[in-house]
Amino acid sequence: MAGSYPVGQALYLVVMGPAGSGKSTLSSAFGRWIEEQQGFSVAYVNLDPGAEQTPYAPDVDVRKYVRVRDVMRERGLGPNGALIVSMELLYRRREEIMVEVDNLDADFVIVDTPGQMELFVFHETGPAFSREFAKRGAACALMLFDASLAARPSELVTLKLMGLVAQLRLDLPTVVALNKSDLEQSRAVSRWLEDPRALVEDLSRERGVVSELAAQMAALLDEYSVASRIPMISALRGEGLDELYDLIHEVWCTCGDLT
Ligand SMILES: Nc1nc2c(ncn2[C@@H]2O[C@H](COP(=O)(O)OP(=O)(O)OP(=O)(O)O)[C@@H](O)[C@H]2O)c(=O)[nH]1
Ligand SMILES: [Mg+2]
Numbered sequence: 229m230a231g232s233y234p235v236g237q238a239l240y241l242v243v244m245g246p247a248g249s250g251k252s253t254l255s256s257a258f259g260r261w262i263e264e265q266q267g268f269s270v271a272y273v274n275l276d277p278g279a280e281q282t283p284y285a286p287d288v289d290v291r292k293y294v295r296v297r298d299v300m301r302e303r304g305l306g307p308n309g310a311l312i313v314s315m316e317l318l319y320r321r322r323e324e325i326m327v328e329v330d331n332l333d334a335d336f337v338i339v340d341t342p343g344q345m346e347l348f349v350f351h352e353t354g355p356a357f358s359r360e361f362a363k364r365g366a367a368c369a370l371m372l373f374d375a376s377l378a379a380r381p382s383e384l385v386t387l388k389l390m391g392l393v394a395q396l397r398l399d400l401p402t403v404v405a406l407n408k409s410d411l412e413q414s415r416a417v418s419r420w421l422e423d424p425r426a427l428v429e430d431l432s433r434e435r436g437v438v439s440e441l442a443a444q445m446a447a448l449l450d451e452y453s454v455a456s457r458i459p460m461i462s463a464l465r466g467e468g469l470d471e472l473y474d475l476i477h478e479v480w481c482t483c484g485d486l487t
Contacts, residue, residue, distance in 0.1 A: 237364070237365035237366060238332070238334060238335065238336070238337050238364060238365040238366075239335065239336050239337070239365055239366050239367075239480060240337045240339060240361035240362075240364070240365055240366070240367040240368070241258075241336065241337070241338050241339065241367075241368060241369075241370055241476065242339045242341060242357075242358060242361065242367065242368070242369040242370070242398070242400065243255050243338065243339060243340055243341060243369075243370050243372060244341050244345055244348060244349070244354075244369055244370065244371050244372065244394060245345055245370075245371055245372035245373055245407075246343065246345050246373065246374070246377075247343030247344065247345075248343065248374070249372045249373055249374050249407055250372060250374070250407040250408060250463045250464070251340055251341065251343070251372055252276075252279065252282050252283055252284075252340050253283055253463040253464060254370075254372060254407060254461070254463035255272060255282075255283075255284055255338045255339075255340040256272075256282070256283040256284035256463075257463045257464075257466050257469065258338065258463070258469055258472065258473075259272060259284060259336070259338050260466075261466060261469045261473070262336055262473070265469075265470070265473075266473070268334075268335035268336055269333070269334040269335050269336070270334055270335070270336045270337075270338060271287040271288075271332040271333075271334035271336070271337045271338070272284045272285065272286045272287050272288075272337075272338050272340065273286065273287065273288040273289075273329060273332075273337060273338070273339045273340070274286040274288070274289045274290060274291065274340050275290050275318070275339055275340060275341050275342065275348075275357065276290070276340055276341060276342040276343070277290050277291055277293075277294040277295055277296050277299075277311075277314040277315075277317075277318060277342070278295075278296035278297075278307070278311060278314070278342055278343070278344075279291065279340075279342075282340065284338075284340075286340075287332055287334075288325065288328040288329055288332065290318055290325060293317065293318065293321045293324070293325065294314045294317045294318055294321070295314075296310045296311055296314050297310075299313050299314050299317070308344070311342065311344055311347055312347065312351070315342075315347055315348070315351045315353045316351075316353075318353050319351070319352055319353040319356055322353075322356055322357060322360065326360050329360075329361075329364070330364070337361075337365075339357075339361065341354070345394075349393070349394050349397045349398065350397065354397065354398055355397055355398050355399065358398040358399060358400050359399070361400075362399070362400060366480045367400050368400055368401045368402065368403065368476060368479050368480060369394060369395070369398055369400040369401070369402040369403070370402070370403050370404075370405060370472075370476070371387075371390065371391040371394050371402055371403070371404045371405070372405050372406075372407050373387050373390075373404070373405075373406055373407065374406075374407060374408050374414075375406035375407060375408050375409055375411070375413075375414035375417050375460060376408065376411065376413040376414050378406065378416070378417040378420075379413070379416050379417070380434060381420055381427055381430040381431045381434055381439070381442070382431060382434055382438050382439045382442035384417055384420055384421075384427065384458075385427075385431070385442040385443075385445050385446050385449065386442070387404060387406075388404055388445075388446075388449045388458070389445055389449060390404075391403075391404035392449060392452060401479045401480075401482075403472075403475055403476055403479055404458050405458060405459045405460075405461055405468075405472055406421075406458060406459070406460050406461070407461055407462065407463050408462060408463075408464070409460040409461055409462045409467060409468060410462040410464060410465050410467070414460070417460070418460060421457075421458050421460060424450075427446065428443065428446065431443045431446065457475060459471040459472045459475055
C-alpha cells in the first residue's frame, strides 16, 4: 500500500471514542507507524480541551484557546458543565483554529478528540470541525472502543450502531476499531469479528428482546456502514495498525476522489 499517498491533498483522520478507549495512545502510535512504515509526514491536532497531557507533540492544540480546568475555576463549574462551555468556546473560535490547521504541512493530519464522545458528536462543535476537515481534503472518522465492551454478541452490535450514529452526525465515513487486543478480557470478540456467521449464531442464543433487535440491526448495519470489517488493535503494542491503515485507505478510496 506504500506509495499510494500523498495525492496532493491532506488526509484527515478524526479519532473518536469513549473516555479511556485509547484515542490519544492510538493517535500517537498510528502517527508514528505511518511515518515509519509508510514514509509519509504526519501532523497532530489536539481537539481535547480537557487533556492533561498527550503522548504526541500536538502541532495544533486547542488548549491554547480553551482549557476545561480554567473554565471550571473561572466559572465555578464541575467537569461536565465546564466541558459543555468549553465546546461552545471551541465552536466560536473554530476559524482561528482552522487557520492553524491550514498552515500545517503534512500528508496526514490525525485529530484527537475529547473523551466525552457524546459531547463531541452531539454538540454542534464536532460536526462543525468535521465539515471543515472535509472541505480541505479527504476526511474520515475512526470510532475506537475498548474491546472488553463487546463481551456479548449484542454488545458488539451496539458498538457498530454507535459508529453509524457518529457517521450520521459528523457526516464523515466512519471506521469502527476495537482497542486493547492485548488484554485477556478482549479475546471473546475475536471470534465474531473473524466469522460473521458465528456472530449471527451466537446472537440467536442470547436471550431477550435486545438480542432479537441486535440480530436485525446487524444486517442493517452491514448495509449502511462504510466498512463492515472491524480491526482489533493494540495501540499500546502497535499491533493491528497495518489492518487499520488498509481499511482507512479503502474508505478514503471509496468515499473520496482517491483512486
Ligand atoms: N492494555 C492496553 N492499554 C491501553 C491501550 N491503549 C491505551 N491503553 C491505556 O488506556 C488508558 C487510556 O488511554 P488514552 O490514550 O489516554 O485514552 P483516551 O481515549 O485518549 O482517554 P481520554 O482522552 O481521557 O478519553 C491509558 O492507561 C493507556 O495506557 C492498549 O492497546 N492496550
Ligand atoms: Mg485522550
